[in-house]
Amino acid sequence: MPLTLAGLLAHQDLGLKLRTGSADVVVRWAHVSDLVDPTPYLDRDSLLLTTGLSLGRTSRRWPEYVDRLVRAGVPAVGFGVGLRHAEVPQALLTEAARCGLSVAEVPQATPFSAVVRRVADGLMTEERAEQTAAMEGYRGLVRAALTPPPHRSVVTRLAGQLDAWVLLLSREGHLLAGAPENARRHAERVRLEVARARSWHAAAFDHGGTRVTLLPVGQGARPAGVLAVGRAAPLRGHERGVVDVAVDLLSLGVAQAAELMDSERRERATVLSMLMSGRVAAAEEAAEALGIPLPEPPVRIAALTTSPARRVDLLEALEDERSLQIVSALVAGDAQGRVVVVLPAVEGDAGVVQTVLSRTSGSLGVISEPADLNGLADVWPKIAALADTLPASATGRLLATKDVAHEGLLAHVSPAKAEGWAYATLAPLESEDARRIDLLQTVRTYLAHNGNTEAASAALSIHRRTLTYRLGRAETLLGRRFSDPGLRAELWMAFTVRDR
Template sequence: MPPTLAAVAALPQLGLRVLTGPRVPDTPVVWVAVSELEDPTPFLEGGELVLTTGMRLTPAGAARYVDRLVGRGVAGLGFAVGVIHAEVPPELLAAARDRGLVLLEVPRPTPFIAVGKAVSRMLAAEWYEDVTRAFGAQRELTRAALAGPGPLVARLARLLDGWALLLDPSGAVRHAEPAAARDRAGALAADLARLRGPNARPADGALASVALSVPGENIVLQRVGLSGRPRGFLAVGTEAPLPHVAHTIVGAAVALLTLQSEAPRTGRETRAALGALLLGLPPAGPAVPRGPVRVLACAGPVLDALDSDPSGERCLAVPLPGPGRRTAVIVPDDLTDAVTSLLAPPPPASAPPASAPPVSAPPASTAPTSTAPTSSPPAVTGPVGVSDPVTMATARGGELETALQQAEEARSAARRHGRPVLRYADLPGQGLLGLLDPGAARGFATGLLAPLRAEGLVETLRAYVAANGQGEAAARALGVHRHTLRARMRKAAELLDRDPDDPAVRAELWIALAVASSEDDRIGHPGASRSGPPEIA
């Protein structure tokens, strides 16, 4: 609302004096107009505070002058004294009192520009308050919209201090706030028919609306939806006519409801693709990536990372059960490098190359190191495993399931070796370990190593196998004397009933140690154990 005449008259810095009565009405002042014309009304719109020195005012013309101002609907008249007239002419004062025009005396020290600036500042403050209120209301409506259309309608009614109805295309009530407002729906039927008509939608695409005024109530009715057929209607009612800021708030609510109503249409392709997969049919449609795809296994804030880049729009992310916030991401093959860089940025240039160690050289005895990305947004937690490509045109659930298993195996291996990204195709040892059944292999490894585990000799055997049976190198890796190592290995050979110096036996022990070192149900391919090759003199 613009500032009132009473608020302007009360500004102490202006020194204005009310001459027409003790009480100044709360008439809005939309602007300040300075004019010395006998008839300034052709240049006024109504609602102005007119300022004059009375340069052309005569006693005989005072009444006609006041009549013209009142007829135009000005907010009030300010008369400057000490310039042309020493005081306000009595004829002007009498006419103003007779016709109900507020007359203010402007003292000589107060220039008209000071009055104009004061009103301008008040208007700017009011405008800023409206903008701030509208912005705050839009935030509240957006927050409410996250919980659905019902909470949004309830919040809108409270913001307007009135009632609100959300109607479906037929006019039936979907949500009402308060509940008693549901009874008003029947009276809106005729106006809903007007909004459904072929001419209800303006050429510029804006939503059409109808404003109604009934005794004691003002109603605004708007369509919801962008298509030719409305997807619903929003009706709001208040005791007083809606100010401009309230119309802005209602428009924000309509926009949010329109987004909610149109969103299910954008998900049709996704639902169709899901239905095809459930029926065992080839998935199709814009929601399904074209051409070959890969499955990525990762953990952490994957969805946030994908949302931060346009390439994420072509990916399908599926949270996986279990600990660690694991997520599988189906990625078009041509975006694999971009998405893996987004989820797990490459290590610094000083880091070792990302290729995994060969089968014949198990990795060094160092703990896995996490690669902390330096770019924004933050990388996911831990490394990323990448499957072999799968063709979506012929893919079935089993093939995608295999791809997921490949991705998780690659991620498990990458985590053990501190790699940010590892592809399944780059895993060493697939020719042998990849042929083993995880359950059977784990049972074999557990049974074979159980006697050594009971005597605390597993790590001794691991170092001996990693050193290819060279006792001196294995002793240095363990930090023990070579005689101590020799005694331990004699004990291990007795418990195993096998000769660790036999290459075939060492190969068998290498496989058992590799299987036992896996952290989950899958066999980690790269490397035979957590111990790498010791330094051999």
């Protein structure tokens, strides 16, 4: 704890009395001066001890005097009474209260040297306390480095010691470790700052009221990663030493940690591939050998897609989701760039995936109905195909198969392409000859009445034979017959696109 004016007031043998201001101001040194302007000889955070010898009790120069002290960074004045002034001048107290300067009365019986000695003793005590705290911090980090996985243990320990959030990222920007649990939400901003700096040197930036310190982890021109420490209060001297020790410890293993993470992801992807291809027994044997827990059936499988730039973010978010870890969900990437989750079919299962999905912009996905592990090989191709064709309107959502159907076919087609196709399909019915007998409206009305010629002719207010004649002309122009259900479906879809 830094030495404060309150610490000096607590020493009853000094007999100091607070006359105005806060007792919580920090004191870094004590200086004795009766000069009208002592500021050239003062360091910031110094306690100025004076008897006011150069200024009278009602001097008009007190405001100027106080203003100079405040601008010089003096937090407090110890005013000695009994020599020049029988009591602390009211003019001094008034100006000090206005400017936020603390004033303590020093009795005549207390020599200034005694106050200076107490300040020096307090600073030595503070220094010893910081040294002790630093040594305890060093030992704690070393013990953490011996606890597997060491990089996560060191990061967790460092965050606890500093009461800060801490992130460890690989050179490629992969999140290797973070503490506390909500620290990962700062990962994207850290990546942006590292990319903006375009170098691997120590740096700092402000982020939401927090001062973030970036330190390269590893040696050479391209270190293995970066450590980010975020805290509202600036790091003190001994705390910076603790961070330096953490960087040294992490430098020994961050490259291995990145390799380990990549290896774990490849292993999970291998197990997933076995399940998707129907080799369930082999997948279970491989999972047991690799120490990968598999969810208890029945299970559901979710296929999620996002932009290539956000794929790692989505994968990391799902890997770090505690609810998925508890139920032993299998999270892995596949060869087509999707992120796949196999999780037990329990209440709220889709909600967990949906929450993670909504936090990663531009992501969307589809989730299957419950199935056993042996049924995943049949379910997966359908789910993968749906995930690859989800419309942009589904961004941020995790859809079930029934939800995909409710989106409708046109939601999966580019509007420009759909309009071009509809124009080309209906073009034969919009020729000059076709317009004279209004073939376009005739065919539309015929289709709207499900091919019922009596109902269609009545709706058009024409004779049934006239309708038959027009439909024959339309078949000739289209080169296909209305008895073909495919033609009827295509024409109706073309009309629907044109109406949109």
